Amino acid sequence: LRSMKTNITHNNCTSAQEVDMPYCEGSCNTYTMYSKAAAAMQHSCSCCKETRLSNHTVDLVCPNGDSYSYTYMYVEECGCTNTECIAAAGQHIRRKRSFTLL
Template sequence: MVIIVCLFLKGLEREKGCKTVSTKTFVMHKGCQSYNEVEIPYCEGTCNTFTKYSKAAAAMQHSCSCCRETRSSNRSIDLHCLNGDVVPYTYIHVEECGCGHTDCTSAAALPARRRRSSTLV
């Protein structure tokens, strides 16, 4: 019974992990538009991020990563303009996503802002 629960939880973890997702949309630029919808992949999901106390460093240890593209390429399509012109347009096409390390200590250094309360008389 325990094994089934562990496998189920691992499946959920994988499902929420960083992955490539796709959407279809018309590409528009400077008043011109693609003739058909274009499949535009992007990255979505969670990565391992944590903050914990390190006894060795006697400080908080931060580890942050974000879901981002790990492999992409330039793709070109034709955009059709109202005046009849057809112009080439190049966009970044995401091919693969993964967790990439990022800095998460700078935000913690900012002091928390408190909201002032005021009473109207």
């Protein structure tokens, strides 16, 4: 769990003061290894993400002087969670082509 202070802006209205907005950052146990038993590669992927959230409310002030309450998601806790391993963007899977001669 990392801490960050920032102003919240929504519909051209902004928080009068910076608010605490925690976020998740870190590395988790992710690997790829060959399995002799399966005769294939085995993948284990996990990512750092929020595990507990709460709603926080802040007052936003608009250019015309109006103000209203705005609720945002506040990260309380982070952890490593399993995820599906997929090919990275831009990587192509090689496929066997077949041709029919006439």
